[in-house]
Amino acid sequence: MRIDAARVIITSPGRNFVSVKIETDQGVYGVGDATLNGRELAVASYLQDHVLPCVVGRDPRRIEDIWQYLYRGAYWRRGPVTMSAIAAVDMALWDIKAKMAGMPLYDLLGGKSRDGVLVYGHANGADIAETVDEVGRYLGLGYKAIRAQSGIPGLAAAYGVGRGKDYYEPADASLPSETVWDTRKYMQFVPGLFEKLRETYGQAPQLLHDVHHRLTPMEAARLGRALEPYDLFWLEDATPAENQEAFRLIRENTVIPLAVGEVFNSIWDCKDLIQNQLIDYIRVPVVRAGGITHLRRIADLAGLHQVRTGFHGATDLSPVTMGAALHFDSWVPNFGIQEYMRHTPETDAVFPHAYYFEDGLLHPGDAPGHGVDIDEKEAARFPYKPAYLPVTRLEDGTMWNW
Numbered sequence: 001m002r003i004d005a006a007r008v009i010i011t012s013p014g015r016n017f018v019s020v021k022i023e024t025d026q027g028v029y030g031v032g033d034a035t036l037n038g039r040e041l042a043v044a045s046y047l048q049d050h051v052l053p054c055v056v057g058r059d060p061r062r063i064e065d066i067w068q069y070l071y072r073g074a075y076w077r078r079g080p081v082t083m084s085a086i087a088a089v090d091m092a093l094w095d096i097k098a099k100m101a102g103m104p105l106y107d108l109l110g111g112k113s114r115d116g117v118l119v120y121g122h123a124n125g126a127d128i129a130e131t132v133d134e135v136g137r138y139l140g141l142g143y144k145a146i147r148a149q150s151g152i153p154g155l156a157a158a159y160g161v162g163r164g165k166d167y168y169e170p171a172d173a174s175l176p177s178e179t180v181w182d183t184r185k186y187m188q189f190v191p192g193l194f195e196k197l198r199e200t201y202g203q204a205p206q207l208l209h210d211v212h213h214r215l216t217p218m219e220a221a222r223l224g225r226a227l228e229p230y231d232l233f234w235l236e237d238a239t240p241a242e243n244q245e246a247f248r249l250i251r252e253n254t255v256i257p258l259a260v261g262e263v264f265n266s267i268w269d270c271k272d273l274i275q276n277q278l279i280d281y282i283r284v285p286v287v288r289a290g291g292i293t294h295l296r297r298i299a300d301l302a303g304l305h306q307v308r309t310g311f312h313g314a315t316d317l318s319p320v321t322m323g324a325a326l327h328f329d330s331w332v333p334n335f336g337i338q339e340y341m342r343h344t345p346e347t348d349a350v351f352p353h354a355y356y357f358e359d360g361l362l363h364p365g366d367a368p369g370h371g372v373d374i375d376e377k378e379a380a381r382f383p384y385k386p387a388y389l390p391v392t393r394l395e396d397g398t399m400w401n402w
């Protein structure tokens with residue numbers, strides 16, 4: 001068996017997606033996601049100019065060998081561009097292997113460990129009252145776990161609070177838009193949001209919150225303590241994690257569950273966090289860290305240390321990543337939760353998929369492979385449109401973490 005053709009497909013049904021389609025001499029093909037929000041064309045070029053020419057002619061059944069070839073063979077290892085490109089090839093190859101076996105991917109990975117995948121949705125509002133209402137709306141839709149983000153008094157924009165209700169897309173401008181951040185205003189405000197949510201909805205709903213890398217370790221520790229009475233499922237990205245040691249200080253000062261990893265690219269970015277049990281949930285998604293092949297290694301290491309998965313699932317991760325993630329989530333023994341931000345109907349039309357939502361859970365469906373296709377005619381209707389993520393400054397103009 002051999003790979004006959006491999007190509008990149010860029011489409012923008014409301015937002016940009018970079019996909020890979022790998023075709024074989026047996027008529028079976030596989031699809032992978034390589035989207036890196038705001039830096040899409042770098043990955044497209046890495047694939048087109050450097051990766052895909054090395055893949056054509058190889059045996060698609062040799063997934064591990066191709067992974068090692070692309071990782072070791074480049075000499076230049078890791079990083080979001082390289083690892084997203086490898087991930088796309090890897091996802092497509094697992095898709096092919098499962099289709100050849102006539103099995104849904106979860107069966108090939110070892111079979112289902114659960115009946116459905118617990119997901120959390122995103123509730124956001126301009127202020128506490130609106131955010132509380134939004135959480136109520138998500139509960140009404142059947143969600144059992146909800147992330148809550150609110151506008152902050154005195155700040156014009158806050159992370160996670162979009163203009164629309166159902167679809168949030170932060171990459172919104174052809175050059176980065178600028179927002180302003182103030183840590184004290186945020187820290188003084190957020191505990192009140194969760195106090196109100198518990199007062200309104202009681203103890204049953206799982207509540208989550210994303211700090212989006214904005215705090216120092218000590219500030220994160222203080223926020224964690226302040227939020228402890230409200231029994232959060234997790235506090236996410238409390239501080240930037242380039243320095244994994246930073247989490248020790250947070251851990252030593254609060255028992256709030258911690259999640260991190262949506263920007264990580266490999267096991268090396270999280271191995272200290274995991275081995276020292278400095279986090280509770282690892283968020284590295286399939287697309288960011290070399291695909292199923294490498295994510296399995298991260299999940300297994302995490303399992304040894306009772307760290308569970310909670311993969312990133314914002315809309316910049318295409319339905320292909322969502323499909324692959326749901327098969328992985330269905331199998332992985334140390335599953336925690338899956339983020340789920342709904343894609344627009346235009347995106348769903350470009351990527352027909354077998355997965356579906358029911359009663360607060362996502363199900364991967366039983367189609368052979370990862371269950372997500374790409375409709376190339378539909379994709380061609382939406383040309384690439386430059387779109388950047390915003391940047392953030394402190395009130396005095398100092399650059400900060402968005």
Ligand SMILES: O=C(O)C(=O)C[C@H](O)[C@H](O)CO
Nearest residue numbers: 037170210212313314316339
């Ligand atoms: O979904 C989340 O938790 C995020 O933090 C979303 C990110 O801001 C987004 O994926 C950036 O592209």
Ligand SMILES: [Mg+2]
Nearest residue numbers: 210236237262
């Ligand atoms: Mg996040």
